[in-house]
Amino acid sequence: MKTDKSDILTWLRNSEDYVSGQQLCDHFGVSRTAVWKVINQLKEEGYRIESVSRKGYRLVESPADVYSASEIASRLHTEWAGRNLHFYASTGSTNPDAKRFAEEGEPHGTIVVADRQTAGRGRRGRSWASPAGTSIYFTIVVRPVFAPDKASMITLVTALSVAQAIEEVTGLRAQIKWPNDIVVHKKKVCGILTEMSMTPEMDEIQFVVAGVGVNTNHDSPEDFPEEIRETATSLKIESGKQIDRAGLLERILARFEKNYDFFAETEDLSGLQEAYQAHLINMDAQVMILDPAGEYTGISRGITKTGELIVERDNGEQTLVYAGEVSVRGLYGYV
Ligand code: ATP
Numbered sequence: 001m002k003t004d005k006s007d008i009l010t011w012l013r014n015s016e017d018y019v020s021g022q023q024l025c026d027h028f029g030v031s032r033t034a035v036w037k038v039i040n041q042l043k044e045e046g047y048r049i050e051s052v053s054r055k056g057y058r059l060v061e062s063p064a065d066v067y068s069a070s071e072i073a074s075r076l077h078t079e080w081a082g083r084n085l086h087f088y089a090s091t092g093s094t095n096p097d098a099k100r101f102a103e104e105g106e107p108h109g110t111i112v113v114a115d116r117q118t119a120g121r122g123r124r125g126r127s128w129a130s131p132a133g134t135s136i137y138f139t140i141v142v143r144p145v146f147a148p149d150k151a152s153m154i155t156l157v158t159a160l161s162v163a164q165a166i167e168e169v170t171g172l173r174a175q176i177k178w179p180n181d182i183v184v185h186k187k188k189v190c191g192i193l194t195e196m197s198m199t200p201e202m203d204e205i206q207f208v209v210a211g212v213g214v215n216t217n218h219d220s221p222e223d224f225p226e227e228i229r230e231t232a233t234s235l236k237i238e239s240g241k242q243i244d245r246a247g248l249l250e251r252i253l254a255r256f257e258k259n260y261d262f263f264a265e266t267e268d269l270s271g272l273q274e275a276y277q278a279h280l281i282n283m284d285a286q287v288m289i290l291d292p293a294g295e296y297t298g299i300s301r302g303i304t305k306t307g308e309l310i311v312e313r314d315n316g317e318q319t320l321v322y323a324g325e326v327s328v329r330g331l332y333g334y335v
Pocket residue numbers: 121122123124126127128129130180181188189190191192193213215228231232233326327328
C-alpha cells in the first residue's frame with residue numbers, strides 16, 4: 001500500500017527546488033512532526049536529504065540499489081501498473097500472494113514485489129532460484145474483460161515488456177524464447193509464470209496474475225545452483241554493470257502498461273506481433289518441440305496474432321504450437 005513515506009519521497013524526487021515542511025504538511029494533511037519523522041526515516045535508509053531553514057528539504061542523492069516499497073512507488077510513472085503495491089523482504093512466492101490480494105478484490109495493476117522468495121516457482125511445478133539482493137521478483141494482477149482463451153497471450157505481452165525494458169536499461173540485446181523466457185547471450189535471465197483464476201461459473205476470467213523473475217545482480221555463475229549454471233545468467237554478468245532494480249522494475253511496468261493496453265484494445269497481438277518477433281530468438285531457427293504427445297523438430301517461423309508458435313515441420317507441414325504443456329529447445333541445447 002502507498003504510505004506517506006512513498007508520497008513524500010515522490011514529492012521530493014519530483015521537485016527541483018526545496019520543498020518546505022509546511023507544503024508537505026498542507027498537501028498530505030499531516031503534522032510537522034509526522035513530516036519530520038518520515039524525513040528522518042528516509043535519512044536512516046540512506047537517502048541524502050538536505051534541510052535548510054526557511055527553505056525546506058531537498059533530495060540530494062538516493063542510496064545505491066535501494067529496493068523498498070517507497071523507493072519503487074516514488075519512481076513509477078504509470079497510470080495503473082504497480083500503483084497498488086505490496087513489498088516483502090521475503091515471501092514464499094509472489095504469485096500466490098498476488099492471487100490472494102486479487103481474491104480480496106484488490107485492483108487491476110496491483111503488484112507484489114519481493115526481495116527474496118523461499119519457494120519461487122516456474123511452470124509445471126518447477127522451482128525458480130530466488131536468493132535475496134540479486135533479482136527482481138514480482139507479480140502483477142490484471143482483470144481482463146475478454147474471454148478466457150485469450151489469457152495465454154498475457155504471457156507474451158509480459159515477455160515483450162521485460163525484453164524491451166532490459167534493452168532500454170542495460171543496452172544488452174534481450175531475446176525471447178517463446179513463449180516466456182528472456183535470454184541474453186543465449187542464457188536465461190528471466191522466467192514468467194502466468195496463472196488464471198475463473199469465475200465460479202467457469203465462463204469468465206476473474207483475474208490473471210503474471211509473475212516475473214529477472215536475474216539482475218548475480219556476480220558470477222557460481223551464484224546460481226549447479227543444475228542451472230550452464231543455462232542461467234544475470235544482467236550484471238552479461239553487462240558488467242550493477243543494475244538498479246527499482247529503475248528496471250519501473251521500466252518493466254511502464255512497458256507492460258503500454259503493451260497491455262494496446263493488446264486489450266484488439267484482444268490479440270496484432271499491434272505487438274512485429275515487436276515480439278523482432279525479439280524472438282526462435283525466428284527462422286531450428287527448434288525442437290518437447291510435446292508430451294511426442295517430440296518433433298522443425299523451423300520456427302514466428303507467431304500468429306493469437307500467440308501460437310508457427311513451426312514448419314520437416315515434412316513441410318505447418319503446425320501451430322500452443323503454449324502450455326510444451327517446451328521449446330534449440331536443436332543442440334537450450335536455444
Ligand atoms: P522451458 O520452456 O525452458 O523448459 P519453462 O518455461 O518451462 O522452461 P520456467 O517455468 O520458466 O521454465 O522456469 C523453471 C526452470 O528454469 C527450472 O526448471 C530451472 O531449470 C530454470 N531456473 C530456475 N531458476 C532459475 C533462475 N533463477 N534463472 C534461470 N533459470 C532458472
